[in-house]
Amino acid sequence: MRVQDxxxxxxxxxxxxxxxxxxxxxxxRARRKTAHRRVMIAAFVxxxxxxxxxxxxxxxxxxxxxxxxxxxRTVYLLILTSHTLLAAAVPPLGILxxxxxxxxxxxRHRKLARWALxxxxxxxxTGVIVYWMLYRM
Numbered sequence: 001m002r003v004q005d006x007x008x009x010x011x012x013x014x015x016x017x018x019x020x021x022x023x024x025x026x027x028x029r030a031r032r033k034t035a036h037r038r039v040m041i042a043a044f045v046x047x048x049x050x051x052x053x054x055x056x057x058x059x060x061x062x063x064x065x066x067x068x069x070x071x072x073r074t075v076y077l078l079i080l081t082s083h084t085l086l087a088a089a090v091p092p093l094g095i096l097x098x099x100x101x102x103x104x105x106x107x108r109h110r111k112l113a114r115w116a117l118x119x120x121x122x123x124x125x126t127g128v129i130v131y132w133m134l135y136r137m
Contacts, residue, residue, distance in 0.1 A: 006057035007135050013050035014127035017043050021121045037101065044098050047090070047124070066134055076133050083126040090120050 020043035093116040100109035
């Protein structure tokens with residue numbers, strides 16, 4: 001895979017993670033615990049693959065600047081800032097939430113998942129938006 005293909009792969013991985021997170025939420029609400037577990041593990045794996053790909057890309061390319069001026073630049077920077085700040089929280093939140101669920105500590109898992117899910121979902125969705133704004137607009 002060429003380095004210039006990695007941003008599109010990263011957006012695909014983020015979109016996939018978002019779909020898996022929503023699916024996992026729906027599954028647990030339907031009390032389908034085994035399916036929920038499998039889907040959430042898949043979301044974690046996909047997000048980990050994203051992180052590896054993202055770091056590989058930026059290690060080779062460095063920073064990519066958003067060049068469009070005006071209001072759209074302000075909107076982009078606001079989305080990027082919130083995305084970046086919350087993205088730093090996703091790995092520890094994901095690891096802790098997943099480990100609590102896998103260990104069977106469901107009360108602690110549920111309490112943390114109420115915070116982890118919306119943050120992780122927001123980061124996944126805004127990751128796709130950042131890609132679209134930076135590379136497709």
